[in-house]
Amino acid sequence: MSTSATTRASSTVPSQAEVAIAEVTDxxxxxxxxxxxxxxxxxxxHGPISPLRRVLIYVMLTVLTAIIxxxxxxxxxSSLKQNNEVFSIPVQWIPTEFVWQNYVDIWTRIPMLxxxxxxxxxSVTITILQVLTGSFAAYGFSKMHFKGRxxxxxxxxxxxxxxxxxxxxxxxxxxxxxxxVNTHLSIILLQAFGAFGVFLMRQYYLTIPDELSEAARIDGxxxxxxxxxxxxxxxxxxxxxxxxxxxxxxxNDYMGPFIYLTSNDLWTVQxxxxxxxxxxxAEYALIMAGSVVSVIPIVLIFLLGQRYFIQGIATSGMKG
Amino acid sequence: xxxxxxxxxxxxxxxxxxxxxxxxxxxxxNFIGFALLTLIPMCAAFxxxxxxxxxxxxxxxxxxxxxxRMMRDESFWIALGNTAYYAAGHIPLTILASLGLALLLNRxxxxxxxxxxxxxxxxxxxxxxxxxxxxxxxxxxxxxxxQFLELIGVADPPGWTTSSAWAMPAVIITxxxxxxxxxxVLYLAGLQAIPQEYxxxxxxxxxxxxxxxxNITIPSLRPTTFFVLIMVTIASFKVFDLIxxxxxxxxxxxTLVLSQLIYRExxxxxxxxxxxxxxxxxxxxxxxxxxxQFKLQQRKER
Numbered sequence: 001m002s003t004s005a006t007t008r009a010s011s012t013v014p015s016q017a018e019v020a021i022a023e024v025t026d027x028x029x030x031x032x033x034x035x036x037x038x039x040x041x042x043x044x045x046h047g048p049i050s051p052l053r054r055v056l057i058y059v060m061l062t063v064l065t066a067i068i069x070x071x072x073x074x075x076x077x078s079s080l081k082q083n084n085e086v087f088s089i090p091v092q093w094i095p096t097e098f099v100w101q102n103y104v105d106i107w108t109r110i111p112m113l114x115x116x117x118x119x120x121x122x123s124v125t126i127t128i129l130q131v132l133t134g135s136f137a138a139y140g141f142s143k144m145h146f147k148g149r150x151x152x153x154x155x156x157x158x159x160x161x162x163x164x165x166x167x168x169x170x171x172x173x174x175x176x177x178x179x180x181v182n183t184h185l186s187i188i189l190l191q192a193f194g195a196f197g198v199f200l201m202r203q204y205y206l207t208i209p210d211e212l213s214e215a216a217r218i219d220g221x222x223x224x225x226x227x228x229x230x231x232x233x234x235x236x237x238x239x240x241x242x243x244x245x246x247x248x249x250x251x252n253d254y255m256g257p258f259i260y261l262t263s264n265d266l267w268t269v270q271x272x273x274x275x276x277x278x279x280x281x282a283e284y285a286l287i288m289a290g291s292v293v294s295v296i297p298i299v300l301i302f303l304l305g306q307r308y309f310i311q312g313i314a315t316s317g318m319k320g
Numbered sequence: 321x322x323x324x325x326x327x328x329x330x331x332x333x334x335x336x337x338x339x340x341x342x343x344x345x346x347x348x349x350n351f352i353g354f355a356l357l358t359l360i361p362m363c364a365a366f367x368x369x370x371x372x373x374x375x376x377x378x379x380x381x382x383x384x385x386x387x388x389r390m391m392r393d394e395s396f397w398i399a400l401g402n403t404a405y406y407a408a409g410h411i412p413l414t415i416l417a418s419l420g421l422a423l424l425l426n427r428x429x430x431x432x433x434x435x436x437x438x439x440x441x442x443x444x445x446x447x448x449x450x451x452x453x454x455x456x457x458x459x460x461x462x463x464x465x466x467q468f469l470e471l472i473g474v475a476d477p478p479g480w481t482t483s484s485a486w487a488m489p490a491v492i493i494t495x496x497x498x499x500x501x502x503x504x505v506l507y508l509a510g511l512q513a514i515p516q517e518y519x520x521x522x523x524x525x526x527x528x529x530x531x532x533x534x535n536i537t538i539p540s541l542r543p544t545t546f547f548v549l550i551m552v553t554i555a556s557f558k559v560f561d562l563i564x565x566x567x568x569x570x571x572x573x574x575t576l577v578l579s580q581l582i583y584r585e586x587x588x589x590x591x592x593x594x595x596x597x598x599x600x601x602x603x604x605x606x607x608x609x610x611x612x613q614f615k616l617q618q619r620k621e622r
Binding site: 054057058060061064065068069070071072074075078086087088089090091132133134136137139140141144145146147148149152155156159161162163164165166167168169170171172173174189190192193194195197198222223227248251252254255258259269270273274277284287288291292294295298299302306309310313314 | 336339340342343344345346347349350351352353354356357358359360361362364365368421424425427429431432435436437438439440441442444445446447448449450452453454456457459461462463464467497502505506508509550554557558560561564565578579582583586587592595596599600602603606607610
């Protein structure tokens with residue numbers, strides 16, 4: 001058995017990087033000594049060899065996942081119970097009787113639909129703005145060369161490290177003077193121009209070889225056309241990552257809306273749910289039903305695009 | 321883009337200028353928003369911190385009076401202590417948990433993608449839902465956590481969010497549960513970047529699994545750990561949402577943290593100057609931690 005065949009076989013779907021590493025390894029490691037046993041010589045750090053260890057790992061992972069999922073299970077199960085059944089001793093994990101009515105009542109007890117609409121509007125608007133301006137600026141930061149570029153980029157990066165609370169008050173005063181407190185526009189302005197999006201997109205753009213844009217320039221394309229027709233299509237996964245991360249963080253944001261939105265009809269799902277908990281703190285089942293409703297859109301989005309989430313986060317941790 | 325040896329000076333400088341214009345035009349749409357809403361407020365915070373400014377009177381320069389007041393403000397010291405308490409629990413536990421999960425998941429086994437997704441799940445769940453559910457789980461009399469503790473023989477389980485001694489641990493547990501999946505992804509990326517031949521060479525030299533972990537994995541992960549450490553530290557010091565929803569800073573002031581105090585002083589009480597001074601202290605703390613970590617990292621790399 002050849003060395004490379006063993007390496008390739010070790011992973012079901014090797015990523016590009018893994019293949020590249022495997023090729024390098026093949027080039028520098030001497031051929032396998034005959035008789036040493038092809039399997040033994042290729043020590044794989046990925047994956048234990050013995051079936052016992054494999055079973056052990058699966059058991060560990062299953063137990064861990066079960067523990068991590070207890071809160072979700074409790075949430076869903078409680079949302080289908082009667083109020084007085086939620087805190088039973090001993091814990092009743094499966095409701096004796098499924099109270100689907102909770103999911104009907106939650107829409108009438110609080111203006112859930114309004115909250116959902118507000119959250120959706122803010123999340124979509126902010127995501128579009130962040131992705132557009134972020135990728136546009138990232139092009140300037142990675143593919144254009146001009147004076148002051150790097151200083152400016154450092155300023156961007158530095159602000160990521162500054163806690164928002166440090167400048168929350170001046171920001172609030174400015175918004176107040178502009179008459180934007182208690183409007184959706186304040187939340188949009190607050191979140192649509194984040195440095196994080198620029199940073200994330202730049203990290204991706206740096207991986208695209210400069211020769212590509214050089215060639216396009218020689219072909220007579222201007223910079224905007226290069227961005228729109230070459231770079232954007234190439235970085236669709238990055239756009240998806242940024243879009244998903246922005247959407248989820250906007251949907252889940254509490255502090256921004258908490259500070260700026262005071263009218264009930266402007267509230268997001270998070271604020272609505274929190275206020276419901278404050279008013280009816282004994283309506284356990286309904287609270288849980290509301291929580292489930294507030295989480296479902298995010299779960300759907302996450303399951304559809306989880307690959308991009310993981311990539312996006314991993315990229316933001318790359319050195320650059 | 322390199323400008324290849326231009327024959328005429330004037331043409332090259334005009335080209336550079338045009339290039340700069342085009343470059344700026346890319347950055348501008350984002351930069352306007354960024355400058356207005358981040359840079360300017362950030363600089364303003366430094367100035368406002370030295371002013372007496374509330375909604376009743378115009379701003380007035382008072383020098384260090386806000387800081388002097390802070391020194392006498394019991395709430396400030398309590399909030400500072402609680403923030404440090406939270407950070408001291410949240411930072412190491414999150415790093416250990418996320419590294420542990422990443423090590424466990426960094427292998428090629430069928431179905432591992434499912435577990436990875438599952439462990440990332442808490443991070444994307446909305447914070448209010450998380451806080452509300454955990455509050456119920458921590459219910460001192462009938463919550464599942466205390467029922468479980470009683471089952472395994474803990475005679476007098478803690479009161480969690482209803483007790484001032486146990487509220488902070490409850491918040492820390494919840495936040496570690498929520499955040500570990502995020503940092504696990506960063507660690508997984510770090511682990512996958514370690515060249516396989518390091519391990520092979522070590523194996524040939526007869527290093528056992530523990531030695532390989534200690535001498536290859538940990539040093540190779542240093543850049544990742546550095547990044548994670550900085551991110552977790554910043555996140556710890558600015559914790560707000562989780563505490564506001566879970567405990568509201570209580571019972572008493574037992575979980576009051578700095579960012580909550582800033583919110584209360586600045587936005588509820590309209591004491592802009594004083595709250596900006598507290599923000600400045602928070603900023604300096606985060607800055608000092610980041611710089612120290614940078615220095616340590618540099619020394620290790622040398």
